Amino acid sequence: MTDELKQNGHFESVTVDDEPTAGIEANDESAGILCARAPIGLLAELTHRCPLQCGYCSNPIELERVNAELTTEQWISVMEQAGEMGILQIHLSGGEPTARKDLEDIVEAAAKAGLYTNLITAAVTLKRERLEKLKALGLDHVQISFQDVDAENAERIGGYPGATAKKLEVARWVTDMGLPLTINAPIHRQNIHNVGRYIDLAVDLGAQRLEIAHVQYYGWAFLNRASLIPTYEQTMQSVDVVEAARERLKGVLTIDMVVPDYYAKRPKPCMGGWAKGFMNITPAGKVMPCHAAESIPQLTFDNAKDRPLLDIWLHSDAFNAFRGTDWMKEPCRSCAFKEIDWGGCRCQAMAMTGDPTNTDPACSLSPYHREMVAVAREESHQPVKPYVYRNPKNAAQTLKAKKEDAELTPAE
Amino acid sequence: MAETNRPGRLIVDQGTKPYLPPFMKLRYDKGRDRWVLLAPERILSPDKIAVEILQLCDGVKNVEEISGQMAEQYSAPVDVIQKDVVELLQDLADKGFLKAF
Ligand code: SF4
Ligand code: SF4
Numbered sequence: 132m133t134d135e136l137k138q139n140g141h142f143e144s145v146t147v148d149d150e151p152t153a154g155i156e157a158n159d160e161s162a163g164i165l166c167a168r169a170p171i172g173l174l175a176e177l178t179h180r181c182p183l184q185c186g187y188c189s190n191p192i193e194l195e196r197v198n199a200e201l202t203t204e205q206w207i208s209v210m211e212q213a214g215e216m217g218i219l220q221i222h223l224s225g226g227e228p229t230a231r232k233d234l235e236d237i238v239e240a241a242a243k244a245g246l247y248t249n250l251i252t253a254a255v256t257l258k259r260e261r262l263e264k265l266k267a268l269g270l271d272h273v274q275i276s277f278q279d280v281d282a283e284n285a286e287r288i289g290g291y292p293g294a295t296a297k298k299l300e301v302a303r304w305v306t307d308m309g310l311p312l313t314i315n316a317p318i319h320r321q322n323i324h325n326v327g328r329y330i331d332l333a334v335d336l337g338a339q340r341l342e343i344a345h346v347q348y349y350g351w352a353f354l355n356r357a358s359l360i361p362t363y364e365q366t367m368q369s370v371d372v373v374e375a376a377r378e379r380l381k382g383v384l385t386i387d388m389v390v391p392d393y394y395a396k397r398p399k400p401c402m403g404g405w406a407k408g409f410m411n412i413t414p415a416g417k418v419m420p421c422h423a424a425e426s427i428p429q430l431t432f433d434n435a436k437d438r439p440l441l442d443i444w445l446h447s448d449a450f451n452a453f454r455g456t457d458w459m460k461e462p463c464r465s466c467a468f469k470e471i472d473w474g475g476c477r478c479q480a481m482a483m484t485g486d487p488t489n490t491d492p493a494c495s496l497s498p499y500h501r502e503m504v505a506v507a508r509e510e511s512h513q514p515v516k517p518y519v520y521r522n523p524k525n526a527a528q529t530l531k532a533k534k535e536d537a538e539l540t541p542a543e
Numbered sequence: 544m545a546e547t548n549r550p551g552r553l554i555v556d557q558g559t560k561p562y563l564p565p566f567m568k569l570r571y572d573k574g575r576d577r578w579v580l581l582a583p584e585r586i587l588s589p590d591k592i593a594v595e596i597l598q599l600c601d602g603v604k605n606v607e608e609i610s611g612q613m614a615e616q617y618s619a620p621v622d623v624i625q626k627d628v629v630e631l632l633q634d635l636a637d638k639g640f641l642k643a644f
């Protein structure tokens with residue numbers, strides 16, 4: 132490098148590769164090296180308890196009970212193993228992670244293990260002293276979800292009166308303390324008209340980053356899809372609003388967008404590829420390649436209680452099931468994009484076609500694609516019905532009814 | 544005001560005294576033998592020279608001094624080096640990852 136420098140004066144390269152860790156948009160080859168050893172990100176769902184009841188929640192219908200949750204010691208061991216194997220970032224999520232009384236111990240263990248710690252919270256029950264304590268123990272970043280910009284609608288969507296004022300208060304504490312703040316905006320038909328105002332809100336609060344996260348239809352969101360899915364026109368409009376704001380707010384606010392792929396031509400590279408850069412642990416300790424993986428009945432998952440994380444990552448059946456491209460059928464198998472989008476989302480293929488090895492129906496080459504788009508368009512034009520709130524009572528009822536999932540029929 | 548709620552875009556020039564805010568962590572990633580810059584929901588992998596520049600960003604030295612030091616180390620013309628330094632830092636500032644006094 133020094134030689135080249137002397138020749139032409141300029142540094143041959145002064146580059147900083149940018150690698151998003153949510154897995155949704157990643158597509159660079161460096162992920163290939165990473166996979167061999169360890170994922171870069173770990174989503175730890177500490178609990179399924181949550182004071183809110185959002186009908187767009189991507190948690191499974193069958194919510195994990197408190198007494199099935201991993202113990203403090205078990206989570207601490209997860210953090211230590213994560214640090215050792217080379218995981219870089221940990222996302223503490225749920226449900227509502229602050230519902231765990233031992234969150235402090237978990238954050239401390241994560242920070243000690245050298246992990247970059249991110250708290251993903253609904254923030255309605257968080258106290259200032261607790262946040263200060265978490266920061267002192269090494270918390271690096273806080274993400275707060277806002278169900279809408281309009282308080283009344285937000286509180287209807289989340290089923291929690293008084294949520295907005297509380298969230299605003301916590302958001303201000305976060306930036307006051309010098310912690311970086313991400314605002315998470317879960318977007319669907321009932322709030323998509325407010326994308327522009329979400330951007331203003333994020334700037335107003337001094338957030339570093341805004342996540343315009345179009346709802347992904349898993350778990351409760353899949354159940355409530357007809358009341359949530361936006362129209363094609365609304366979706367495109369929201370994308371335009373974000374694109375324009377990105378330019379205007381350069382250096383002020385980073386806007387990441389998770390787009391709904393129902394209206395796309397090609398699917399998103401789900402998790403940046405199955406078992407390539409990401410690991411998820413459920414409240415009860417199941418280790419999965421993505422947070423919706425339990426919806427695939429063919430898979431069995433190892434538990435962090437029984438098997439070392441690195442071993443699970445490298446050798447477990449669930450992680451190897453759809454790793455790489457060998458598992459693919461046509462049209463993916465002979466497609467030029469197979470190492471770009473990795474055939475899309477396995478859970479979406481499962482939910483819509485009944486077979487997780489099928490091409491994601493979000494892909495226009497999938498024989499199921501036309502029907503999927505038709506369903507989306509049809510549903511998005513229906514009036515919004517009251518949806519099923521995410522809570523233990525509705526979980527029991529839904530599971531009992533076990534409505535047979537309407538799978539799509541492929542085109543001839 | 545705290546690092547995280549200072550408004551406006553930072554424009555990097557020779558007098559800027561850049562520093563990495565506390566939520567950015569420059570770390571050596573032993574397992575993958577590379578440097579990483581950890582940010583909210585992002586992992587950046589700066590190359591060797593970018594790492595050296597970032598290590599000089601202490602909020603005390605200004606861009607001119609940083610460039611001078613780099614130019615000396617690599618025996619390269621300072622005006623050319625300064626252009627590279629400004630470009631790198633402006634890019635990071637635009638992503639919200641760099642602050643300055
Ligand atoms: S989406 Fe709503 S209900 Fe689900 S975990 Fe988040 S805040 Fe709780
Ligand atoms: S056929 Fe498969 S690999 Fe090709 S674009 Fe569609 S999903 Fe991606």
